[in-house]
Amino acid sequence: MNKWINNIRQVVPYTPGEQPKEKNIIKLNTNENPYPPSPEVQKTLAGFEADTLRLYPDPAVEGLISAIAENYSLKPEQVFVGVGSDDVLAMSFLTFFNSGKPVLFPDITYSFYDVWADLFGIPYRCVPLDDDFCIRSDDYRGDCGGIIFPNPNAPTGIELPQESVEKIVKDHPDVIVIVDEAYVDFGGTSALPLIEKYDNVLIVQTFSKSRSMAGMRIGFAMGNPALIKYLNDVKYSFNSYTMSRISIECGISAIRDRSYFEETCRRIIETREWAKKELAALGFEFGDSKANFIFVRHKSVPAEELYNALRKEHIYVRYFKKPRIDNCLRITIGTREEMEALFAFLRKYI
């Protein structure tokens, strides 16, 4: 055995959804947007001068931060950006969950939260969702080291009403509450107004879903300037230059094109609501998703069987072999055509 093995950090990493290399598949497994990024992004790329890549980017990322701030009517000092919301969340765990007390998050949720806690040695406690897969805000009462939950939750798609979000934030003035809004743009309500009222709430969003830029890696956090400053201090202590010059420029173009953003989100919501009817007709049960995916269980066909049958047809959905959800599938909302193909197969199969 290597002599150094006991001196190093050994962790069980997060398992990302499959990224199959084959073409001609229907990819409904990692909640990507079926529409391309704003045409403005293509223009920015086409006009980008590669020569400027010899220089470091702006470590303060002022251009992109200002564009995000402007979009949400905030001041730049209320905004932090990172390499996808995973980077923003990892930095947030490192910065804010440092009390030694357990951090709370739902038992069924984004499966990266416990991985970050393990990586940084942060104690945590999972708070069970109710039988309908809903968060009960009362369960989060009492002393803790911080709270994080997605809203809408993943992989359930179910939204916690704003009164309950505010209750959790208000109940815990001494710790940071992170609302992970990766999916909020598909018809959910953002807790963003709370950042003006409470200094302990951080809202995290991403360009990966509603802005069709998973391949570019841009995420951001919004909160009061003190929180953002501490987050920046940790970022500057980790990597001063996380955002490439190209990410910054393309990010600015994407966020400024509001009408394209609104139109693609509208289409996804429309497809989702139609898909709900089709899925119900096929015998699936599911909560009222406000995200770009639906978390379903079939009345009679086991999820794992369906998952494998779909894979054989080159239709990829997400299956989590985990307690309470091992009979569920998470289906990303694709284009209308992709969903038609999925339903055509399911109609035959079921």
Added chain:
Amino acid sequence: MNKWINNIRQVVPYTPGEQPKEKNIIKLNTNENPYPPSPEVQKTLAGFEADTLRLYPDPAVEGLISAIAENYSLKPEQVFVGVGSDDVLAMSFLTFFNSGKPVLFPDITYSFYDVWADLFGIPYRCVPLDDDFCIRSDDYRGDCGGIIFPNPNAPTGIELPQESVEKIVKDHPDVIVIVDEAYVDFGGTSALPLIEKYDNVLIVQTFSKSRSMAGMRIGFAMGNPALIKYLNDVKYSFNSYTMSRISIECGISAIRDRSYFEETCRRIIETREWAKKELAALGFEFGDSKANFIFVRHKSVPAEELYNALRKEHIYVRYFKKPRIDNCLRITIGTREEMEALFAFLRKYI
């Protein structure tokens, strides 16, 4: 005071070199390459289909890792990539310096090492360079939690001979030794062959200097497959998708263009050797830099005074107000023309 303040991580971040926003300056302060990236990078950018950005990148970054492996005649499982070498080094600190014993690095060195140690709560001890700013390998003997040093060292530019590098690696089979070779391509010798002989050595390099891509954020590590696996586990526990689709594609194009890389490195070395003669004639003293910068001290004019006088002329060099080096300036090797302008001013001023 905010109630949550005691529960969060408060750190003193690394201060990156200035990135002035004015045009028409001579920027010799952050060791950027004066030449643009390979023309292949511009071609890749021009041909990049923005539509693909809607999809996540390959989390395993196989394309870029294979290209780097091929360039250095390694197997892909011996290579790790990240968002600049700062990201690679941050992940390495987190992964490998976990014993609770102090990590060793030189007292005069890359000023991010102590910042990472503080961020992750890793104890450390700075080992003084000798009076000529050289690393003495014997000073690194004895029990420790790991060792890291740049070779050539920064900001001195001085190279530690390979026998001494190997001695340090060999003396410490129970901990990881990281050789930070950010500047090795400008005439230094890489310790890369040691990774086939010792399983406890990690070589870290970057696209930011010799490949003119500081603005793209690509760094990499090379080591035995066990080390790389542990590093990847931590990376997947932090952010599964650190490299954007564009970084991956442009990185592949850059590393494959070996002749451009060799030619631009050759020109920088040539300019450096000529600059050494000019600087000596102007009354500067300096060690034998093998990097793309020279760390100088003037016989009579104080460094801080020179730094300020140069700034007024829109010539930026790096000044560190730190013990032992507060009378030195680090001057990046620019183009021949930029260096001529620098020397013309110095000739007048001194």
